[in-house]
Amino acid sequence: xxxxxxxxxxxxxxxxxxxxxxxxxxxxxxxxxxxxxxxxxxxxxxxxxxxxxxxxxxxxxxxxxxxxxxxxxxxxxxxxxxxxxxxxxxxxxxxxxxxxxxxxxxxxxxxxxxxxxxxxxxxxxxxxxxxxxxxxxxxxxxxxxxxxxxxxxxxxxxxxxxxxxxxxxxxxxxxxxxxxxxxxxxxxxxxxxxxxxxxxxxxxxxxxxxxxxxxxxxxxxxxxxxxxxxxxxxxxxxxxxxxxxxxxxxxxxxxxxxxxxxxxxxxxxxxxxxxxxxxxxxxxxxxxxxxxxxxxxxxxxxxxxxxxxxxxxxxxxxxxxxx
Numbered sequence: 288x289x290x291x292x293x294x295x296x297x298x299x300x301x302x303x304x305x306x307x308x309x310x311x312x313x314x315x316x317x318x319x320x321x322x323x324x325x326x327x328x329x330x331x332x333x334x335x336x337x338x339x340x341x342x343x344x345x346x347x348x349x350x351x352x353x354x355x356x357x358x359x360x361x362x363x364x365x366x367x368x369x370x371x372x373x374x375x376x377x378x379x380x381x382x383x384x385x386x387x388x389x390x391x392x393x394x395x396x397x398x399x400x401x402x403x404x405x406x407x408x409x410x411x412x413x414x415x416x417x418x419x420x421x422x423x424x425x426x427x428x429x430x431x432x433x434x435x436x437x438x439x440x441x442x443x444x445x446x447x448x449x450x451x452x453x454x455x456x457x458x459x460x461x462x463x464x465x466x467x468x469x470x471x472x473x474x475x476x477x478x479x480x481x482x483x484x485x486x487x488x489x490x491x492x493x494x495x496x497x498x499x500x501x502x503x504x505x506x507x508x509x510x511x512x513x514x515x516x517x518x519x520x521x522x523x524x525x526x527x528x529x530x531x532x533x534x535x536x537x538x539x540x541x542x543x544x545x546x547x548x549x550x551x552x553x554x555x556x557x558x559x560x561x562x563x564x565x566x567x568x569x570x571x572x573x574x575x576x577x578x579x580x581x582x583x584x585x586x587x588x589x590x591x592x593x594x595x596x597x598x599x600x601x602x603x604x605x606x607x608x609x610x
Contacts, residue, residue: 314374314551318349322378324363326356326473329445330411330492330575331379334539337571341562356472359383359446359609361394368396370544372403374551377543379408384542385595386448389602390609399595403547404540404587406556408563409577411537413454413490413511415525416500420484426509426528429488430462437465441486443477446470447609450537451477453598454490454511456605461530468607481505492537493518494576511535518576538580538594540587552584 319342321335335352342350355363360383370376385398396402415426423429433440442458444451447470459466469486471477474495480486482504489496490511497518500507509525510516513534525533541559543552560581562568572579582590 314554315346315348316373317375318351319346319375319377321350321352322363322367322376323352323354324356324360324378324380324383325354325445327354328475329473330494330537330539330577331381333575334379334408334577337568338559338562341565341568342558345558345562359387359390359448361387361391364398364402365395367542367544368401372544372547374543374547374555377405377541377555378402380540380542382450382453382538382594382598383446383448384540385591386453386598386602387609388595389599390448390607392608399588399591401545402542403545403552404542404584404591405552406559406584407538407540407580407582407587407590408559409539409572410580411450411539411575411577412493412516413450413535413537414493414496414500414516414519414522415454415458415488415490415508415511416478416481416496416505417488417508418481418484418486419503419506421487421506423508424506426523426525426530429508430464430529433462433464433466438467440488441467441469443469443471443474443480443486443489445474445477446472447607449474450492450535451490452607453601454535455488456607457533457535457601458490458525458530460601460604461533478505490535492576494574497576539577540591549584556584 323331323335325331339350339352363378367376367378388394388398417423423432442455451474455468474491477489478491481489499505507522509523509528511525563579
């Protein structure tokens with residue numbers, strides 16, 4: 288084969304390789320955005336603010352946190368689902384990522400098929416709190432009060448489909464209780480109304496609730512985990528306090544657009560894991576009540592599907608709907 292014919296034979300393969308390289312540039316090749324589908328100040332935003340500077344150092348590219356609140360994460364999810372699959376737009380997701388499908392008649396995306404799972408990062412127990420003006424001193428007394436006044440006591444949450452909302456629905460269905468759900472734009476406003484007596488109860492994130500419990504602003508009745516929390520070891524679990532088998536925990540993971548290259552998703556997972564393993568990061572997360580979890584993209588994908596199955600049944604039994 289002469290040189291001209293040889294080059295002609297090699298050229299298509301070379302062009303194909305060049306096209307592949309162009310379609311999948313080295314990661315990261317430009318600034319990376321971590322999307323938070325909720326307002327600043329919550330745990331989703333907090334995780335982004337902790338990760339961003341560390342990943343900036345590691346990747347030598349700016350990593351920015353962008354808050355896109357709306358629809359319990361739907362606005363942000365729609366943007367990420369339509370983004371290029373190169374890893375430069377990622378999203379920190381809580382449980383609403385898999386519960387919105389059951390709470391809404393339709394979504395502009397599929398929470399499983401239209402995202403690439405990267406890793407489960409952390410979990411966070413919840414705590415059932417009531418205002419100091421409430422007569423109930425424990426879960427049994429609260430349940431008795433609800434039965435005396437069906438439909439008249441209110442359980443707040445940080446929004447429809449949040450972990451607080453789902454814990455409330457699980458409490459209602461497991462205890463056969465008639466409680467009104469009151470969604471807020473973020474759990475801070477709900478907690479303020481519990482303290483002022485505007486609503487009666489809230490399943491709040493422990494990291495947020497514990498300081499207020501210790502300072503006497505609200506009363507802790509139970510934690511939602513299977514075991515008691517070292518932070519407040521005298522507070523029983525909901526299961527101990529009257530509803531056997533009750534467990535509801537908030538969690539936070541990282542996803543990307545659909546069809547991300549497996550090697551990019553794995554690279555991001557490994558780098559995020561290395562950041563979360565840093566002692567100062569672990570201390571920051573521990574101070575917020577967060578427990579590190581970790582895991583591969585495949586493991587997180589399995590987890591997302593199992594959570595979607597579990598909570599869709601809770602939502603179906605409760606009859607909860609957003610639209």
